[in-house]
Amino acid sequence: MTNLLTQLPPDPIYDRRKQIQERAAATIKRRTFLSRTYIATLMGCFILALIPLGSVIYALINKGIAAISWTFLTALPTQPNLVQQDAIGGIGNAILGTIVIDLLAGLVAVPIGVLLGLYLSEATSRIANTLRAVTEIMTGLPSILLGVFAYEYVVLPMKQFSGLAGVVALGVLMVPVIAKSSEISFRGVPSTLREAGLALGARDSKIAKSVTLPVAAPGVITGVLLSLARAMGETAPILLVVGASGVWDFNPLHPMSALPLLTYNYSGSQYPSQRVAAWGVALALVTMILILSLTARIVSARMRREKR
Amino acid sequence: MQTKEPGIHGSSEVAERVSHSATSDRPYKIVLKGAAFFFGAVVLIFVWSVLHAAWPALKQNGYHLITGTAWVAGGNGPFGAFSLILDTLITTLIALLIAVPIGISSALALLFLVPPKFRTLGASLVELLAAVPSVVYGLWGLWYLTPWLSHTVQPFLAGITGSNFPFNGPQEGFSLLLAGIVLSVMILPTIVAISRDVISVVPVDLIEGGLSLGATRSQVFTKVILPTSKIGIMGAIVLGAGRALGETIAVAMVIGSNIQMPHSLFSTGGTLASTIATEFGDASGNTGAALAALALILMVITASVNAFARVLTNRAKATA
Numbered sequence: 103m104t105n106l107l108t109q110l111p112p113d114p115i116y117d118r119r120k121q122i123q124e125r126a127a128a129t130i131k132r133r134t135f136l137s138r139t140y141i142a143t144l145m146g147c148f149i150l151a152l153i154p155l156g157s158v159i160y161a162l163i164n165k166g167i168a169a170i171s172w173t174f175l176t177a178l179p180t181q182p183n184l185v186q187q188d189a190i191g192g193i194g195n196a197i198l199g200t201i202v203i204d205l206l207a208g209l210v211a212v213p214i215g216v217l218l219g220l221y222l223s224e225a226t227s228r229i230a231n232t233l234r235a236v237t238e239i240m241t242g243l244p245s246i247l248l249g250v251f252a253y254e255y256v257v258l259p260m261k262q263f264s265g266l267a268g269v270v271a272l273g274v275l276m277v278p279v280i281a282k283s284s285e286i287s288f289r290g291v292p293s294t295l296r297e298a299g300l301a302l303g304a305r306d307s308k309i310a311k312s313v314t315l316p317v318a319a320p321g322v323i324t325g326v327l328l329s330l331a332r333a334m335g336e337t338a339p340i341l342l343v344v345g346a347s348g349v350w351d352f353n354p355l356h357p358m359s360a361l362p363l364l365t366y367n368y369s370g371s372q373y374p375s376q377r378v379a380a381w382g383v384a385l386a387l388v389t390m391i392l393i394l395s396l397t398a399r400i401v402s403a404r405m406r407r408e409k410r
Numbered sequence: 411m412q413t414k415e416p417g418i419h420g421s422s423e424v425a426e427r428v429s430h431s432a433t434s435d436r437p438y439k440i441v442l443k444g445a446a447f448f449f450g451a452v453v454l455i456f457v458w459s460v461l462h463a464a465w466p467a468l469k470q471n472g473y474h475l476i477t478g479t480a481w482v483a484g485g486n487g488p489f490g491a492f493s494l495i496l497d498t499l500i501t502t503l504i505a506l507l508i509a510v511p512i513g514i515s516s517a518l519a520l521l522f523l524v525p526p527k528f529r530t531l532g533a534s535l536v537e538l539l540a541a542v543p544s545v546v547y548g549l550w551g552l553w554y555l556t557p558w559l560s561h562t563v564q565p566f567l568a569g570i571t572g573s574n575f576p577f578n579g580p581q582e583g584f585s586l587l588l589a590g591i592v593l594s595v596m597i598l599p600t601i602v603a604i605s606r607d608v609i610s611v612v613p614v615d616l617i618e619g620g621l622s623l624g625a626t627r628s629q630v631f632t633k634v635i636l637p638t639s640k641i642g643i644m645g646a647i648v649l650g651a652g653r654a655l656g657e658t659i660a661v662a663m664v665i666g667s668n669i670q671m672p673h674s675l676f677s678t679g680g681t682l683a684s685t686i687a688t689e690f691g692d693a694s695g696n697t698g699a700a701l702a703a704l705a706l707i708l709m710v711i712t713a714s715v716n717a718f719a720r721v722l723t724n725r726a727k728a729t730a
Contacts, residue, residue, distance in 0.1 A: 133626050140628035145523055147515030148532070151602070154595040155539045158550050165553075217445030224442070233446055235720065236453055242649065242716035243709065244656025246683050247460060250705045253690075254459040274456065277449055307438035335543025338658035338683070342690050365545045366659060369552055381553075384546045395541050 162385045169382025179348050179359075182373045190379045195350050196359040197386060202352050203265050203344070203360060204334045207272035212326055215280025219322070220310065222281060223288035234285075240278040248275050249339030256343065263345025265358035271339035276329045283325025287318040320405035327398035331391045337362035361387040460709055463702035470696060475703055481669045483689060489700035491707060493671045497586060497679040498711075500672060501661065502654040504590025505597055510647055512594075513601030517609055518631055520602070533606070540599035548663030551592040556583030556664065559591075564676060576675045584666030587675040589684075592660050597650035604649060608642025608726050609635060642726030648719035656712045658683040682708040 177192025222234050248271040256267035291314050299309040315322075345357030346367075352358070361383055368380035467475065471489050478490020520532050560583035567577040612635050620634040621627075636643070666678025667688045680688065682704045690701055 133629075137626035137628040140631070141523060144515040144519045144631075147512045148519035148524070151512050151516045151539075151598055152535055154550075154598075155535060155542075157554060158542060158546065161550055161554065162546070214445050214449060217442055218449050221442040221446040225446075230446070233450055235717070236450065238720050239713050239716045240453060242652050242656075242719070243712055244658060244683050246656070246658045246686055247705050247709050248456070249690075250463065250686070250702055251456045251459045254463050254702075255455070274452060277452075281449070305435045305438070307435055310438065331541065335541075335545070337543065337545040338687055341659070341687055362543060362545045362659075365549060366663070369545075369549050369663060380549055384549055387543060388546060391541055391543065 162381065162388055165378060165381035166385025169379050170385060174379075174382055175386065178350070179364075181348075182375055188375045190373075190375050193359075193361065193364060193383055193386060195347060196361050196364045196383070197390075198350075198352060199265065199344075199347070199358040200334060200361045200387070200390070202354070203268045203272065203340070203358060204330055206265075206269040206354060207276060207333055208326070208330050210269065210273040211276035211280060211329070215277045215326075215329075216284050216322060218277065218281040219284030220288055220314070222285045237278045237281050241282055244338070245271075245275055245336050246338035246342070248272075249342035252339060252343045260355070262355075263343060263357040265344060265352070265354040265356065267343035268340045268358065268360070269354060271343060272333040272336060275336065275339065276333050279329040279332065280325055283328070284318070284322045287321025287325065288314055290321065291317045320402040323405070324398045324402040327394050327401065331394035331398070334391055334394065335362055335387060337366055341366065361390075457709070460702060460705050464699060464706040466696055467699035467703040468706075471700075471703075475700075476707065479671055481700075483669070483693075483697050485694075486696045487700065489696070489703070491682065491700075491704055493669060494680055494682050494685055494704065495707065497665070497672055498655055498681040498683070498708075500586050500679075501589045501593055501665070501681055502651055504587060504675075505593035505654040506647065506651055508591065508594035509598045509601055509650060513598050513646075513650070514605050514636075514643060516598075516602045517605040518635070520606055521609055522627075522631075536599050536602050539595075540603070544596060544657060544660040545663075547592055547596055548660035551588060551660065551664040555588055555591060559583045559585065559588050582666065582678070584664060584678050585676040586665065586672055586679050589661045589665040589679075589681070592664050593654045593657055596657060596660060597653045600653055601646050601650045604646035604723070605639070605643045608639045608646065608723075612638045639726070641722055641729065645719050645722035645726055648715060648722060652712050652715040652719060655681075655715060656683055656708060658687045662687045682711075 174190075174192045175197065176194045178195055179193060180189045180191030182189045218233075218237070222230060222237065251274065252267040252271035256270050257263055260267075295313050295317060296309055299313045304312070340360055340363055344360060344363060346363070347357045347359045365380050365383045365387060368376045368383060371377050371380075467487075467489055470487060471478065474488060474490050476490075476495065477492055478488060479492045480488050480490050481493070482488060516536070520529060520536070524532050564577065570577075616634050616638060617630055620630040625633065661681050662684035665680055665684055667680050667684065668678040669680055669685065670677070672679050686701050686704050686708075689697065693701055
């Protein structure tokens with residue numbers, strides 16, 4: 103057998119085929135290598151993108167928890183001095199100030215935002231289209247501009263920094279965000295449901311109340327909670343208008359204290375104790391924001407499940 | 411939904427109900443329009459307030475406000491914001507150079523490469539990155555990146571280029587480069603989320619067509635998916651740029667707040683937004699108006715950038 107094969111004359115077609123196969127194998131090897139490298143690079147970039155998140159969370163937990171204690175969360179702040187450098191006191195009034203400002207801003211912004219969203223989801227006139235564009239552009243404007251606005255229209259006339267000015271700035275900031283997310287939720291309501299309502303002879307207002315709003319509710323509520331979370335962390339507009347307060351005073355017409363503001367001020371403090379405490383304030387702030395965001399997710403998930 | 415049998419009505423009753431419904435819907439329409447016009451009016455007042463506050467500085471400085479380089483704070487000027495505009499553009503450019511490749515890669519990885527059971531987790535993590543307030547990013551940059559930049563990065567770069575432009579300058583950490591890096595982290599979630607949205611609507615037929623022709627996965631990514639979703643990704647990038655241009659507090663904390671012409675990546679400076687934040691507290695004389703003028707410039711820039719992003723994303727939606 104072996105003798106027979108080796109004695110055969112050279113086969114040009116066989117050689118050529120072998121050549122082609124080798125080349126193909128080389129090409130495939132190269133292409134696979136390139137593709138794998140490319141994909142490894144993409145995954146590498148994704149992991150790289152998560153590194154800052156890991157670092158921020160680590161820093162918040164590591165440095166933040168060390169700064170936090172019951173007194174820190176409930177007491178009033180004190181000003182450290184050269185003798186008592188560690189006397190930072192607490193952030194109790196800043197926590198409550200943040201909640202008060204955020205809730206009041208929500209109280210103003212939610213009805214207007216949801217109604218604006220409903221209007222934008224239904225109207226098709228030229229005015230409505232312009233307003234839709236304006237709403238979208240407003241969501242992308244830097245928040246500090248609203249600080250300038252609130253300063254001009256609330257702080258200057260009242261001749262005093264106040265929580266109210268912060269409420270105005272954050273309220274105007276929240277309206278377009280809420281309007282956008284509720285418009286999307288309202289548009290997601292199947293038109294068959296509305297038409298069923300119309301066929302039953304219901305008026306537009308009745309359909310909005312009994313069909314559109316309940317069906318779109320999970321999306322609307324999620325949007326509202328997320329906008330509250332976003333507004334809670336805003337520092338720039340509050341920095342210009344809220345002032346500072348070291349006492350338990352929640353009259354919105356007076357200056358107030360707020361967590362993002364305290365984080366900012368402490369971070370540049372001359373006392374190391376305050377610079378470390380900035381992480382404690384930041385942790386408290388991020389925790390409150392995460393609670394709001396998680397509630398938003400749970401609410402929307404639960405309400406969607408109930409619908410089925 | 412109600413399942414009650416509709417009652418039998420007399421024709422007059424029906425007519426009455428119909429006419430009643432026609433009239434009683436008016437309050438509903440009025441309420442909706444009222445909310446819409448109220449918001450429109452607030453926006454107009456907002457624009458007017460910034461314009462009004464900026465007016466004295468506009469009248470005093472004219473076009474020098476944009477082209478001038480001298481900024482004398484505390485008194486009556488002159489106020490020239492050229493270096494601030496330049497710093498704003500430089501930091502945004504640095505942020506985009508870092509965040510765009512990483513962001514688009516992450517979006518592709520999240521959609522096609524990460525094992526399916528981790529995809530929701532990955533998306534949530536990116537969302538979490540967006541939920542962290544900017545002041546916390548500023549704090550993080552201040553504590554972790556400042557020393558890293560001044561002790562590791564800058565000596566390393568200086569070793570290569572011998573402390574020449576653009577890596578010369580003080581080794582304090584606070585710098586345009588640091589602001590750009592912090593901004594890149596902050597705009598990353600925007601770019602990832604939006605490019606993920608536009609990439610996810612690339613028709614499966616196209617992807618499978620590419621694969622069936624023998625393309626490798628990397629070829630499908632670069633030759634099918636990215637060209638198809640080009641416009642939408644552009645929209646994502648422009649939106650990210652809009653965020654970077656207007657970001658205030660984080661930049662104010664790491665840029666070193668100093669109004670001077672940028673001479674190096676490591677020079678301190680101030681963007682339009684960060685300067686408003688840091689100078690507003692002790693503005694006297696005409697400085698307040700000048701800061702409002704900065705706000706006006708910032709408003710014009712970011713509004714146009716956002717409008718452009720909107721055009722792009724709308725076009726992407728229309729072609730999808």
